[in-house]
Each structure stands twice: as C-alpha cells, then as structure tokens.
Amino acid sequence: MEVMLDRPALDALMPMSLLADARGHILHAGPTLAKMRPEGYFAGQDLFGLFRFKRPRDIAAMAALRAAAGTPLRLCLLDDPQSQLRGAVVPWGGPAGGALLNLSFGLHVFQAIRHYTLNAGDFAVTDPTMDMLYLVEAKSAAMDVSHDLNLRLQAARIAAEEQAFTDTLTGLKNRRALDLVLGRYRRQGTDFALMGIDLDYFKRVNDTMGHGAGDMVLQHVARLMLARSGEGDTLVRTGGDEFLIVLRDRTDLEALRPRAEDMIRALEAPIAVPGGSCGISASIGLCASTQFDLWDTPQILADVDAALYAAKNGGRSRVAVFVPGMAPSQKDPEAKGRRLLARTLPPEAGGSVTDPPLRR
C-alpha cells in the first residue's frame, strides 16, 4: 500500500516534518520547524550541514540516515547546540531515494514554545504537548503551594525549637540548650572552659525594689554578658540569678581571669531601675574540660560550682579557679551538677546526663 500526501496534508499531520532527497538536500520543512529560523533557511540546504546528529552519533550521509529507521533520532541545529530535537526517520522515494523525518522538541518543548512563540496551532491535533503543558503548569502551581507550606512549617519548627532552648526573660540559652552544647562537645572531643557566674546582692534588689526591678537587672546582666562574648561562647541562664558561659576551645583559665574580673567590674556599675538605681556584684568560678581524666558532665558542672562556691566564701565579688579538692557547694558533689542539667531531653537529642563518663 502506498499513501500519497500533498503538502497541506503533510503539514497538518506532521508540522515538524523534514523531507530530503537522495543527496540530503531539504525539499520541505514543516511550518513549525520553519518558525524556528528565518524564512527560506531550510529549503534547498544540505540536511547534514544544518543539523548535527547525536543519535546515531555524527551520521552525515543519506544512506546512514535511511538505515536508522526504527531508531529514535536525537539531533540539534548546528548553529544552536542547545536546540534538542527528537525524531523518527523513514526512507522515502524508492531504494536510492531520500528520507522523511518527523521531528519534535521532546522535553525542550517548554523552552521552544517561549523562544519561538509557538501556540496550540503549531502542534498536530493528536500531539499531547498541550496536555503536557497543562499538566506541568498545574503541577507547578500545586508544588508551589506545597513548597510554601513546607517553608512555613519549617520556620515554625525552627522558631519552636529556638524557643524551647531560650530563656524567655533574658533571651540567653536555657539549661536544655546547655545540655545539648555539652553533649555535642563531648562527642566531638571539643575542649572548653566554663565560667559560672552568680550575682551577689541580687536578693536585696528583689526584696527592696520588687521583682520588676529584679527582672530588669537580669536583662541588664544578660546584655552586659552578650556585649563581652565572642563566637564560640554559649551564654546560659541556669537559674534565678545564676549564669554559665561555655567558652569553646578555651582552656587557659589564668588567661580568662582578667575577662572574668572585667565582667565583675561591669556588673558593679549602678543599674538604673524605675524609682532609682541599684548595685549588684558577682562571684565567678572557672574550670576547664582539660582538668578531668574522665568526661563526666555532672562532675564538670559540680566542679565549676565548687569554684564559684570558693569565690563566694572568699568574700564575694571575686574570681576563683577550680583546683582538685575544692569543697563542693553541697554535700552531694554531683547534686548541683545534676540540678543544672535538664532531664527532660530524650537520649537521641544528645542528653549527656544519661551518657556514661567518657575517658578523654
């Protein structure tokens, strides 16, 4: 059986057809294909001079093209390597004739439509490209909505987490955060120093000027501490008027002593509160993670507390560095350390209370 098609019929069925004679000269390019280039670009030209074949790779003769019947063709316009075209080829015009190609944009149809301002009339009625465009646009719209939701949920999760690790009065980290940070340093083998800060005469402020003034003092203290901290410092409010700074990669306690003394001096400046001003001071205890053979978080916290206790006992407003044998602040040396740690964290969150001591 042989079918004869005139040009309008061929263009209606295959708007991207390409008909070439035995020498490879282009006899006809379909109307959609013609839209890709200026008028008269294709007619009479050598097919292999305008197109580069990627599959079968680099064929450049009519015989090879005719032999590729049944193979999916991949080609591009030589003057635009980005133009990806797919195609099918059938021999045409007898045993020594030319070839009829039917091309399509394949996946690049989206770029092509924009680039060549194509419309529905440029595709065969049977071509599902329009349906595909519809599907992709609908999918993108749905994905965008879902993506927005993802981002909002993620932001809400981060905010909730941040809140869970933040002391709401001062904005510093809380005990849950302290536990996470110490757990991470333990896993990573990161050394650090601990600076335990206990306010002196704070109770007097609370008792004589009221809790509102006490809260303002605590916020003022937090601001002073933040202004004196650097990258790698974790500032924690561990209790009422107790603070702890974890200083990553710092273990020379004598070098930290001036910083602690400067902190005390800053805290001793009069603080303005409604109805007057008040004065406080602070005692500071220092210890370093390198002072221990065993990495036992409650013990480390108990030891910084012992140093703090020594500073208080020594007359307040001073700095004490932990030395082994210092008297613990309570009968059970670990009690304070344990109290300092939140116990509500699940073990997978890095809870160091439940971690066994680790040999350094």
Add this chain to the structure above:
Amino acid sequence: MHGLINRSIQMFIRDTYGAGVWRDVAQEADIDPAGFEAMLSYDDGQTWALLEAASQTLGRSPDCVLEDLGTYLVSHPGLEPVRRLLRFGGASFVDFLHSLDELPDRVRLAVPQLDLPQLELVPVDEACFRLECGRRLPGFAHVLVGLLRTMADDYGALVLLDRPAPGQDGDHVCIRLIDNGFAAGRSFQLAAGG
C-alpha cells in the same frame, strides 16, 4: 543541597543498616536524628558531613557508600517508583542508556529545584559506551555505577562497568555491553499497578 538527595542518603542508611546506625551517623555528622525533609533545601556542607560520617561509621570508602546508594535507589521495594520512572527511558537497556542524556531535564520537569549533573552518553564502539557526568555533584558517578548495574539486571542485560576515574571535565563511567538481552529481566508495564 536538595532535601531529596539528603533524605535518600538518610533512608539508605536507615533501611540498609537500621535506625540505630542512622542515629550514630547523624550524631557523628552533627545532624538532627529526625533527618531531612524531602522538599526543603539544606546547606551543602551537611551532605558532605553526612557522607563522611556514613563512610566512617560503616567502615566503607565514600565511593562504595555512594555505589551502594545507587543500588538502593533502584532496588529497594519502597522505592519502586524510582525504578519505574527510569524504565520509562526505553524498551531495552541500550535505549535506557541513551535516555540518560535527558534524565536531568526529566527530573527538573518533576522537581524544578533538583539540579542533577549533565549526563552525556558517548558511544565508543558497538558495545562500549562512556557516560560522561558533569561536575555539579561530586561523587554522582559512583551513584550511577550502582544504579546502572542494578538497572542492567532489571532489563536483563549483561554489562561490565568500569569505576569512574575523575577527569578534568568531570567523572565518567565506562559501560561495556556483553549482551543487551541476556536474561528476561524484571517485568515492566507502562501502566502502573501492572
């Protein structure tokens, strides 16, 4: 890095080695054990930390981990959709290989933010191909080795794969086709649920 990539690594470790190993790896990489959301973007550093931690924890080289990941992506029962989407590439393994050129574009069509490296299949001779892999994702060629080996089985083709050697313009995988129709392979119907 796209969450789909990070989550693939997470699920590979969890499904292959168990939830405990995943927690160890996450902890080692300093990553939230809850892991990654598929449709969010993450800092690239997390991906590299994750792969390094996986390599350390599993005691396997990063290349081997990535190759196993490639195998996992197309063989785990829970990821049947991935195998199916790849089988849309062609009726035979050779057609499938040729379809890889278009894989990054196909992926972008589905998930515009997921930017895979450019792939180009270069026939060396009748039975030998070189799959050139752009540099966007270092190590991606190793994932491809695992993936191609499993897909060859899936198609019932017998192939030899050469491990990629890093080149100036990116990695490549050498594929030697011994028999395009060696075995029956696994069944595949275009219509899902067949």
